[in-house]
Amino acid sequence: MDSSLRKVQDVWEQDTAIVEGVDISGPWNRMFGQRVIWDYTPELIDEIASLPGAESFAWCYQCGKCVPVCPVDVVGDYGPRKLYRKAQTGISLLDSPDLWLCTTCMNCLRVCPKQVDMVQIMPAAREQALLSGRPLPAELQEALENTARYGNPLGQPPRKREAWVKDAGVPVPILHQIQRPVEWLWWVECYPSYHPRGIDASIALARIFHALGLDFGILGREEKCAGDSQRLAGERGLFEMLAEENIRTLSKYEFHHIVVTDPHALNAFRKQYPKYGGQYDVWHYTTLLARELPRLRPLLTRQLPYRLTFHDPCYLGRHNGEYDAPRQLIEALPGVEFTEMPRCRQNSYCCGGGGGGMWLDSFAAGRQRRRLSEERVLEAVATGADTLVICCPYEVSRFEDAVKSTGHEGRLRVRDIAELLAEAMGLIGEEPAKA
């Protein structure tokens, strides 16, 4: 047992307390919270299960299969089945911090014999919390307000969304400028447009597309966040607004397919946008590049002396079933060594960014012994890899922070598959393109 561990929840201390002349201030008068369970009640289960989409909350039979595969439970005292149990004993999910800890990674649903679906329960419950006027964590509030105001959670000006293009070094056609149909509409998304390390990957990908002679274009300043994580964080109204605007924008242009950088956008386009009339043929860029491998492979001429491991994004793998394309691309890289992490593919460990987690790091930090991204980085380091390969734009900033906070700076690099491919093609150097 780690002696520095101290459970602070449900514990009270009086700063100053003198009893019969004896000073028992501070820890000496430590009081504990209620331990006896007084009652069992179905009302707080119904409170959640009665919400549309959240019916399965009431189905849990407490087997506990979800808990060991829950990435949040690994680092804290949280587990999907515990939510039901707490509700039964009088703790409302709507008032509990638990409401904001789920990353909707879907690993619980994968193993659940009763199909209790947190991916639907969480957004429904969070929406209910919002509608009933409960406060939401400030950082999440800010990201949602930014999205509503600027069309991106970072709070960046919309017109700057296409600014990275001038550094691309290859033509990146922007549809409102070129006024012609394209085969591939590239949905760049927010982090790849604004975040410095996201831009690095975007530049790499643009150069790969160009080298392959792909007929593509982007929306640039007209693109707004696809909104899936905002939806999962409980802001369905905001998501609907974004979806409708994006569908309206897309209807102005002619294209055959959409290629997305962000698996969360992939999820939105595949599963949500059709409900609002947006039907598209949507590909993740790893799927597209894996299909192009016969043409790509001869261009991969540089040896990369790296030891790689790969992180499956929840929203590419478990949510959308793509496990092979990134691995095919990694295997095509000349000179690399590749080792899987123990938790990979269907059982991949969540980076903590999904379902609104991207904007809840401080909130979660006080309730977890380490971040999910840190847990994952430690797993990557344990494989002996020097490079953690990613293909979701949430991950680069999360994992790079985690590399620093776990003291592995200089020993583990985080790189997008696009960056490694571009390097092997001689399109970028070993350092990030813009560094």
Added chain:
Amino acid sequence: MLQNGHPVLIIGGGPGGLEAARTVASLGQPALLVERRNRLGGTPDAEHYAKLTHGFRDAEEAIGELVAAVTSDPLVEVLTGTEVVACDGEAGAFHVTLRRGQETHERVASTIIVATGFQHFDPGRETQMYNYYSFPDVVTLGDMEAMLKTHQVVRPSNGQPPERVAFIQCVGSRDRQIGNEFCSKVCCGIASKQAIEIKQQLPHARVFIFYIDMRMYGYWENELYWPAQEQYKVNYVKGIVSEILPKGDKLLIRGEDTTMGRPMEVTVDLVVLSVGMEPSSGTRKVAKLLGLAQNKYGYIEAGGPSGLDPVATSRPGVFVVGAAARPADLDDTFATAGLAAARAVATARRAAVSV
């Protein structure tokens, strides 16, 4: 006494079919027992069961006695290596076609008893996550029976006796994703029985049973569960295992101890998956052939119009026994076999009046 000289056709030569044949004959009616395999004895024989839950009787000996009773009865005709391939007619005179190898022949049966039983859930199928087909030291209850029978309880990976054995309950049962929503009823008892046998054969082994609920009906509580815990020191842990990971040459099982509300990671040498029951391929095939209603899991629908007749099928004159209709233990199987035999003989004799 009314007579109908046509035999009662019994399909399936396992415990249920054998008991039905014996009872039909004891009521003075000829029985025709048809078994697809070349041997009688059913799953306990085919899967090399070690001991039965009933008083830990040696399975081979107990089933052997039943087989001997049936084969020595002059009123029972046994056809092994034989399948039913067609059936028409109705109660009183069913015309059935039997096939043995390439040859077929017709027989007339007064009534039919279906005792085609179950098969074990295949843990390689569907959403399984226990790596049964990747890790040699992950086995099933059936595999363990065969090892117990030969007193060779070892880790398949290295042939060495295991020091730590873990049973995982409810594999392939009580699961909406897999589609088997039912409780398979026997696995808790079988796992406890096997845990005791393992401790008898390997007294120094440590045995764990990870469970959601222990469902120890009736006397299994005091005959299996309590002795396993009290006398044989089996560790029962409430909390099911979600995954098995390799850890050196051992297996790390990860789950939640739900009563403690804490994650658990336990290293073991051998994992036994307590796989549940599913209708056998024979049950599915015969149900279709005879036009019997099946429930959504493929079991033959039983209950009759009253809902209270556990051997009635949707077709008059056709009765169902044991695990062809539901997850069933041997008590269920013998009880329904006797009832089906009584109903089949009574129906045959009533039909004789009108024929």
